[in-house]
Amino acid sequence: MGKPIVAVVGRPNVGKSTFFNKIAGRRIAIVEDEPGVTRDRIYTEVEWLNHKFTLIDTGGIEPESEEIIPAQMRRQAELAIETANVIVFLVDGREGLISSDREIADMLRKSKKPVLLVLNKVDTKEQSPHYFDFYELGIGDPIEISSALGLGIGDLLDEVVKNFPNEEAEDYDEDVIKVAVIGKPNVGKSSIINKVLGEDRVIVSDIAGTTRDAIDTPFTDGEDQYVFIDTAGIRRKSKIKEHVERYSVIRSLSAVERADVCLLIIDAEEGVTEQDKKIAGFSHENGKGLIIVINKWDLIEKETNTMNQFIKSVRTELAYCEYAPIVFVSALTGQRLNKILDKIKFVANQHAMRVPTGALNEVIGEAMLLNQPPSDKGKRLKIFYATQAAVKPPTFVLFINDKELMHFSYQRYIENRIRENFGFEGTPIRFINREKTGGEK
Known part of the structure; x- marks a missing residue:
């Protein structure tokens, strides 16, 4: 499976971003004293005691607020909770227990996930005067830390990794070729999978972002076994309007980590965009096999050198992925889709090849x-x-x-x-x- 996911949740202004930045080792989240500044969940890759995991910083949960932004932040945090393996529930050790903490604790208990109750802002070696009040939440022994000073962080991370799943084994046999279908929203990822499979196993819609989660579709072709991991379209951060899509990005990145081969779907009408470069870069950095699939080729007006010019443009824009074969297809007409499985099998074999x-x-x-x-x-x-x-x-x-x-x-x-x-x-x-x-x- 992909790396474990740890979500940091809590009401606004308890120090989540400071905590996140301290563990990440660099200033990523915006840190201000004004509640609600961190409105975007941000994630980073972390390693502790040889355990690698993804840490998610969430916007603060305000359970009683029905204002648009707090409501979106609450939903965002709920989605982080849904996908997390371990939840770090941060509270303010200086301010003490308040009603919002109780309501968040109720949400977390329903999640049935491992939850660590963390009292932040305990900046001295003295125990917080509010320490025993937090037992009322029924989440277990509070862990005291100071994100600002770095006190207690190591002990907390020890507890975090203890709660990871014991087995990080793959769901599938080693001879199964795992294929992550990646790309921006609405470039035809699900349509391509459906055509290759020959049946409608994945919901297809013209609404960008329909595929919320990574969906695994195992299938066989002769003696070969495959699983398509259909991911939510990855959007550029400034374009993400719906917070639910941020959650989908994490699932998409996890899907790449699980894959042997990535199919990067690019819209022929748009060409290679900045976001396509970032997505291709993620596959490259993770050492995955890569096939660049140019979809909607049927919509392009052709001249003598149209395809060669397009290939040259792709090679220029994705220079670090020169090794990736390029396939031109149309999910609508089925053009050249019959070549994709053969190409996947070929690249998977190249990816696993050993030379004398x-x-x-x-x-x-x-x-x-x-x-x-x-x-x-x-x-x-x-x-x-x-x-x-x-x-x-x-x-x-x-x-x-x-x-x-x-x-x-x-x-x-x-x-x-x-x-x-x-x-x-x-x-x-x-x-x-x-x-x-x-x-x-």
Whole structure:
């Protein structure tokens, strides 16, 4: 499954954003003393004691308010609660227990999720005078911290990771090819899945954002097993009007983490947008296989070089994903959709491919003869030996004399030579440069 999700909830102005920023290690959320400033849930990736998880900061819950923004914030927090594995319920240790805390506690108890009650703003080693009042909430022993000073944060995170699911195993067998269908809203993700499957298993609507959650659709094609993970469209933050879509973004990112191959669906009429670049970047950074699917190609007026020009434009805009094959389709007419499954299977195999060590070193040795490694102040880069350390994505360890001499451009050259000889189409390649100890430098 994807990484565990931890939601930080509580009424406004109890210090959620300060807490979030302290754990994230950088100032992400807006921090002000005015209640309700943090209206957007923000999430970040966190690691503690070798446990990686996603931390969500929510807007404050105001249970009794029916004003539009507080009501949206409440719904946003409810959605965070629904998707979280662990909930951190932050209260104000200086102000003490108030009625809003009681109502939020009622919401949290109904969630049936692990809840940690955290008294924030306890800035001294003395226990909060309100400490025992919070037992009334029936959530367990309060944990005292000071987000501003960093007191008690480590002990709290220890408790957080103790409540993660014991098994983080995949739902599916290793030979099942997991495909995340990603892209902005309303580019035809669900329609493409339906056409490929040959039946309407996923709801399709012209209303952007219909697919709220990631929906898994397992199926077989001959002897091959697949699961399509259909994600909610990922919108640019400034365009997200509905708070429910922010929750969908988290599910979408989790879907990418679970996948072997990502299908990035791009609207042919719009071309590659800034948001498409960010979505492709997320797949690339997570080391996933990637296929770029240009949908609605039937709506484009064609001339002699229309497709070639479009490919050139995509390659320019998504330069870091040069390895990704591009497929032009129409979900409406079914044009070229029959090629998608074959392409997915091919990219999945490339993503999991391992090359023999002897052949790998032969290619790298030849590459160094054709293009001498860079040097600096009379010292030249030497690659003594290479081996493939992992797959999904293919990862190579280069044993070299000096990491400082390995320029990005030369590593890119080595990558290109590996691709020319072995393929690896559709998958990013990772390199680990390791200085060889005890030998010549």
